[in-house]
Each structure stands twice: as C-alpha cells, then as structure tokens.
Amino acid sequence: MAAAVGAAGLLAGCSGSTLGEFQGYPSDPNAGTPPVTADTIGTGTVRVGLLLPMSSGGGAPGLPNSPGAQPPATSVGQVFRNAAQLALSDFQGADIQILVKDTGGTSEGARTAAQDAIADGAELIIGPVFAPAVGGAGSVARSSGIPVVAFSSDSSVASRGVYLLSFLPQTDVERIVSFAGSQGRRSFAALLPEDAYGAVVEAVFRQEVGKLGARIITIERYKPNDADDLRAKAQAIAAQAGNIDTLYVPAGGSVPGFVAQVMQSGAHLSQVKMIGSGQWDSPEVQNTGLLAGAWYPGPDASGFQAFADRYQQNFGSRPPRNATLAYDATILAAGLVRSAGPSRFTDRVLTNRDGFLGIDGVFRFLPNGLNQRGLAVYEVTGTGARAVDPAPRSFGSAS
Structure with missing residues (x-):
C-alpha cells in the first residue's frame, strides 16, 4: 500500500x-x-x-x-x-x-x-x-x-x-498505448515532433506497441513550429488511414486540433482514434470539438x-x-x-x-532515478474531458 x-x-x-x-x-x-x-x-x-x-x-x-x-x-x-x-x-x-x-x-x-x-x-x-x-x-x-x-x-x-x-514522457506513452490496446486497438501510427522529446516518445511507443503484439503502420516526424510540414506529414498519415485504427499525437497546444482538421478534410477522422499525452491536459485541446472522443493520459x-x-x-x-x-x-x-x-x-x-x-x-x-506514476485516461468531450479509466491507487503486490 x-x-x-x-x-x-x-x-x-x-x-x-x-x-x-x-x-x-x-x-x-x-x-x-x-x-x-x-x-x-x-x-x-x-x-x-x-x-x-x-x-x-x-x-x-x-x-x-x-x-x-x-x-x-x-x-x-x-x-x-x-x-x-x-x-x-x-x-x-x-x-x-x-x-x-x-x-x-x-x-x-x-x-x-x-x-x-x-x-x-x-x-x-x-x-x-x-x-x-x-x-x-x-x-x-x-x-x-x-x-x-x-x-x-x-x-x-x-x-x-x-x-x-x-x-515523464515514458509513463505517458506506456499508459495510453496500453489502454488503447485494452480497447482492441491493433494498428498504430504516430505523428511526432522531430526533436529530443519526439525521439524519447518514439522509442517507448515502439516498445509498447510491440508488447501488445500490434502493428505500427507508419511514423511521421514533423519540424516543430512548421505548420506546412505538419500538414504534409498529417496528410501522409491520412493517405494510409484505411490501415490505421489509432493515431498517436503527443504534442499539445494547437497541434492535435490542427491534425484533426487535416484528417477530417480527408474524411478519415471517424475511422481513426486519436490518442495523446499529458500535454493534452489543457482547455485548448479539451474544448476542441473535432477531438471529441480522443484519449489522453493524466493524473487524477x-x-x-x-x-x-x-x-x-x-x-x-x-x-x-x-x-x-x-x-x-x-x-x-x-x-x-x-x-x-x-x-x-x-x-x-x-x-x-x-x-x-x-x-x-x-x-x-x-x-x-526515473519514476512510475498511476495515471488515469481521459476522453476529450469538446467541452472539457471526462475520465474513462481511473488512475490506480496502488502499484499492487505483483508490480
């Protein structure tokens, strides 16, 4: 305990x-x-x-x-x-x-x-x-x-x-990918910033998807603060949407909503569940209607x-x-x-x-020196967020 x-x-x-x-x-x-x-x-x-x-x-x-x-x-x-x-x-x-x-x-x-x-x-x-x-x-x-x-x-x-x-980014990735897998998600794509943060989450993302026995269809990397490059990489993922059931977009701020717009313009958003990171824990993401139904991890x-x-x-x-x-x-x-x-x-x-x-x-x-945290999973509603899987209150005797 x-x-x-x-x-x-x-x-x-x-x-x-x-x-x-x-x-x-x-x-x-x-x-x-x-x-x-x-x-x-x-x-x-x-x-x-x-x-x-x-x-x-x-x-x-x-x-x-x-x-x-x-x-x-x-x-x-x-x-x-x-x-x-x-x-x-x-x-x-x-x-x-x-x-x-x-x-x-x-x-x-x-x-x-x-x-x-x-x-x-x-x-x-x-x-x-x-x-x-x-x-x-x-x-x-x-x-x-x-x-x-x-x-x-x-x-x-x-x-x-x-x-x-x-x-830590590692804990975020572990929680959200594991939850997606528990909901039957098996074909993943990722849209990651081309920086140190993106490199860290990519390594853990590959590892966690592998643990599920699932597939990574594609990973696209975009230049941070370059909207044209982000749009191009999102369009590349949208072109493969028929083979993807889950899209991981860890960046917060305006990025998830922008990606959702690109996916919607190609009529692919309804086919793909978007998942994110703790950086999504903000009104800008939670109040974006196009992201309604998307999941992200976070503390209670x-x-x-x-x-x-x-x-x-x-x-x-x-x-x-x-x-x-x-x-x-x-x-x-x-x-x-x-x-x-x-x-x-x-x-x-x-x-x-x-x-x-x-x-x-x-x-x-x-x-x-790293840590583990018990995180909840939240679903964006477009007018906030609601918990869909509560955070654990202990690590359990077997962990």
Missing part, C-alpha cells in the same frame, strides 16, 4: 516490510549543524535544500513537462517556493527546515547552490527544475552522498541517487483542483499544473522524517516499491 502524501498534508509510514520500523527517533538530531542565514521555510531540525531558479530569466527545461506546459523561468522559482511553503503549512509538526537556494537556472548556478545547501547541513536536495541545473546539482550531491529529488522531465539527467518526480484531476484552490487562497493566483511537484516533494521529505527515522533519505527508502500517494496520485522512484 502506498504511503499517503495527499492533500491533507500527512505522509503516513509506508506499510509492509519495505520500510521497516525505527524506534526512538529523533535522538539529538542535527547536533552541531551550522547556522543558516539564507531564505528558509520552516523551523525543523532536519535540513532540506530546495534549489530553484529564483533569479533566472531563461533556461532550458529539457523535455516538455506533462501534464500541461511548464511555467516560464521568471515565475517557476517563486511558484515552486510557494508550493513548498503551502506543503509545510499543511503538514502539522513537520520536523524539517527548507533552505531555499537560487540556481539561476544554470548548471554552474545549481552546482554552487547544491554546495551551499550541503555545507548548511542539507540531508536531501529538492529540485532543481531545469535539466542542465539537475546535472550540475547531481554531480555535487552524488559526491557527498546526498540524494536529489528533481523536477526536470528530461530522463537523461536521472541516475541512482538523482530521482525525477516530474511527469481532483487532487490538483483542491491544491489549486488552497494555493489561490494563500497566494492570490491559480498555480500552473506542475506546481504540485514542489508540494509533493516537500510533503515526501517531511513524511519520511516522521516515518523512516535515521534511514529517511536512503536509496532503500526512496525506492520503496509500494511508492507514495501524492496530490497527483500514486508514484514511486525506480533505482535508475
């Missing part, structure tokens, strides 16, 4: 034998740690570094986070700091102090920020956000034996001890709505979709301090196979 990291702000000790019991904690925790004069949240005895692009005006986020678009670098640092602050206010009696360190959104800035946090006694690093910064912080943390729970969705920066809490929506309401009450604005990452990471840190004692941030505890239950549902870290 997953440990709870939910909206109530409490993380219970993981049940079962994978975490174990630790008696008598704390006993003189953090004796002799240095004083901290930087930006802090909370007054607990266990120190956790929070590495964010507080002063950055730009930066490369790596692969697109899903669901939804990542907020701009000028705001993401403050948004994630707010979410961490909200988490500590929700978790009564949290015995952690968060040390907020500015990465500037760069690898070198993150390296310095990680060094500062560790020198100040941090036992765990949360963040950074951008892939280059995760690489910089990870190199420092690994040499010091300090684990990292980061927010980039670029799987290339994950490794043992550097865990990604983000919404109810948890985010409750979180967003509390965030707005406290900070006066609605948070971006991925602000829950900072909230869940903070609750995870506080909960493990409470439940796992001196072993709180060890690899064994962080990669507990039962996982944890957060705002966005159940998740667990893998030994290679």
Whole structure:
C-alpha cells in the first residue's frame, strides 16, 4: 500500500516490510549543524535544500513537462517556493527546515547552490527544475552522498541517487498505448515532433506497441513550429488511414486540433482514434470539438483542483499544473522524517516499491532515478474531458 502524501498534508509510514520500523527517533538530531542565514521555510531540525531558479530569466527545461506546459523561468522559482511553503503549512509538526537556494537556472548556478545547501547541513536536495541545473546539482550531491529529488522531465539527467518526480514522457506513452490496446486497438501510427522529446516518445511507443503484439503502420516526424510540414506529414498519415485504427499525437497546444482538421478534410477522422499525452491536459485541446472522443493520459484531476484552490487562497493566483511537484516533494521529505527515522533519505527508502500517494496520485522512484506514476485516461468531450479509466491507487503486490 502506498504511503499517503495527499492533500491533507500527512505522509503516513509506508506499510509492509519495505520500510521497516525505527524506534526512538529523533535522538539529538542535527547536533552541531551550522547556522543558516539564507531564505528558509520552516523551523525543523532536519535540513532540506530546495534549489530553484529564483533569479533566472531563461533556461532550458529539457523535455516538455506533462501534464500541461511548464511555467516560464521568471515565475517557476517563486511558484515552486510557494508550493513548498503551502506543503509545510499543511503538514502539522513537520520536523524539517527548507533552505531555499537560487540556481539561476544554470548548471554552474545549481552546482554552487547544491554546495551551499550541503555545507548548511542539507540531508536531501529538492529540485532543481531545469535539466542542465539537475546535472550540475547531481554531480555535487552524488559526491557527498546526498540524494536529489528533481523536477526536470528530461530522463537523461536521472541516475541512482538523482530521482525525477516530474511527469515523464515514458509513463505517458506506456499508459495510453496500453489502454488503447485494452480497447482492441491493433494498428498504430504516430505523428511526432522531430526533436529530443519526439525521439524519447518514439522509442517507448515502439516498445509498447510491440508488447501488445500490434502493428505500427507508419511514423511521421514533423519540424516543430512548421505548420506546412505538419500538414504534409498529417496528410501522409491520412493517405494510409484505411490501415490505421489509432493515431498517436503527443504534442499539445494547437497541434492535435490542427491534425484533426487535416484528417477530417480527408474524411478519415471517424475511422481513426486519436490518442495523446499529458500535454493534452489543457482547455485548448479539451474544448476542441473535432477531438471529441480522443484519449489522453493524466493524473487524477481532483487532487490538483483542491491544491489549486488552497494555493489561490494563500497566494492570490491559480498555480500552473506542475506546481504540485514542489508540494509533493516537500510533503515526501517531511513524511519520511516522521516515518523512516535515521534511514529517511536512503536509496532503500526512496525506492520503496509500494511508492507514495501524492496530490497527483500514486508514484514511486525506480533505482535508475526515473519514476512510475498511476495515471488515469481521459476522453476529450469538446467541452472539457471526462475520465474513462481511473488512475490506480496502488502499484499492487505483483508490480
């Protein structure tokens, strides 16, 4: 059973034998740690570094986070700091102090920020956000034996001890292709951006379709931000629509609706089920009538709505979709301090196979630094979206 990291702000000790019991904690925790004069949240005895692009005006986020678009670098640092602050206010009696360190959104800035946090006694690093910064912080943390729970969705920066809490493209593809297969879909095509994100999802798409024993009829790759090329590649797929029952289009924004228009103009849309990714979790996609009936994966929506309401009450604005990452990471840190004692941030505890239950549902870290999430499947209605297959609440004993 997953440990709870939910909206109530409490993380219970993981049940079962994978975490174990630790008696008598704390006993003189953090004796002799240095004083901290930087930006802090909370007054607990266990120190956790929070590495964010507080002063950055730009930066490369790596692969697109899903669901939804990542907020701009000028705001993401403050948004994630707010979410961490909200988490500590929700978790009564949290015995952690968060040390907020500015990465500037760069690898070198993150390296310095990680060094500062560790020198100040941090036992765990949360963040950074951008892939280059995760690489910089990870190199420092690994040499010091300090684990990292980061927010980039670029799987290339994950490794043992550097865990990604983000919404990963791999999990999206696995969920939606598996669901399509369960609904009898057997002939697939894909329309992918010709970039790093497209390369990642193509590899997983091929693998997952193969697991179904299904066929890939064609894969077309288009130049991002080139409408003419996108139209030409969509038309190439439409020409083979008679052999296709499922079309995978992971890009969000205006792309799915544009592709649907092209398919409809050739009278092929009714023959082909369109499926997407967590990037479809936006009004622009959900309210497009031509996409009605299309499927996409995403976390349970109810948890985010409750979180967003509390965030707005406290900070006066609605948070971006991925602000829950900072909230869940903070609750995870506080909960493990409470439940796992001196072993709180060890690899064994962080990669507990039962996982944890957060705002966005159940998740667990893998030994290679990637994660698995329990996602729902949604159907576009043209006036929003509805869940057609709920997210699992646990990973199950056999998983």
